Amino acid sequence: MKAIAFLRLLLPLALLLGLGLVPAGADTPGPGSGERSISEWLQRMHDASRRRAYVGTLVVSSDGAMSSARVWHICDGRQQMERVEALTGTPRSTFRRNDEVITFSPQTRVAVVEKRESLRLFPQLLKSADAAIDQHYSASAQGGERVAGFEADVVQLQPRDALRFGYRIWSEKKTGLMLKLQTLDAQGRVLEQVAFSELQLDAPVSMDKLKRMM
Numbered sequence: 001m002k003a004i005a006f007l008r009l010l011l012p013l014a015l016l017l018g019l020g021l022v023p024a025g026a027d028t029p030g031p032g033s034g035e036r037s038i039s040e041w042l043q044r045m046h047d048a049s050r051r052r053a054y055v056g057t058l059v060v061s062s063d064g065a066m067s068s069a070r071v072w073h074i075c076d077g078r079q080q081m082e083r084v085e086a087l088t089g090t091p092r093s094t095f096r097r098n099d100e101v102i103t104f105s106p107q108t109r110v111a112v113v114e115k116r117e118s119l120r121l122f123p124q125l126l127k128s129a130d131a132a133i134d135q136h137y138s139a140s141a142q143g144g145e146r147v148a149g150f151e152a153d154v155v156q157l158q159p160r161d162a163l164r165f166g167y168r169i170w171s172e173k174k175t176g177l178m179l180k181l182q183t184l185d186a187q188g189r190v191l192e193q194v195a196f197s198e199l200q201l202d203a204p205v206s207m208d209k210l211k212r213m214m
Contacts, residue, residue: 048177051075056148056199057087062192074205081210136160145170147179148196162186175201 053074060067072083082096094103104111142154152170159166166184171177180195 044176048172048175050080052175052177052201053203053205054177054199054201055203055205056196058194059197060192060194068197072203072205072210074203074207074210076207079207081207083210136164142168144173147172148199150179150199150201152179165191170195172201177201 055072056070058069058071067089068087070083070085070087072081074081079098080096082094084094086092091106092103093106094101096102101114102111103114137157137159140156140158142156145152145154147170151173153173155169155171157167157169166186166188168182168184169178170180172179179199181193182190183192185191
């Protein structure tokens, strides 16, 4: 698997983060219950993925292969900037400033510029939300674990039919930022995993510094 291919693995995140935490076997709570509603969870994940400054290393494992990438993200309230640099496989750097994305390959010395709202590292959850998600998945809380030095809530999503994968997701307790994601088969075995191996939340990264890295 190529180093940047892990971006594709995070596309299901828009589905995963739209469900509230509930005890195993319980129904997904509605807006009037004591748990967060679907929209509240979406907003929390949306805010964490877009408004927090963070720097970290993502590691992907799939089919016995592993790849990794370094990620920088910052938002000053007016604009967002991201950089994703492949640490394994073919060298490649991807930059985003608002909706402009530049992918640079040092080997070919080719830069590709395109318009895109996100690198899909952390999708724009509110725009990706599907009101019918809870018809396809049930959600259950699986307790808490530590990932990359952070306390995380663990949620498992079980598909209601045999047409979809299951998922297990770890989100940072204080901010809601996704720390780890597993894709599961029908027997609960892990098919793919994406996780931060190291993460700095609210990292001291300035817009000027990230611009100089472009």
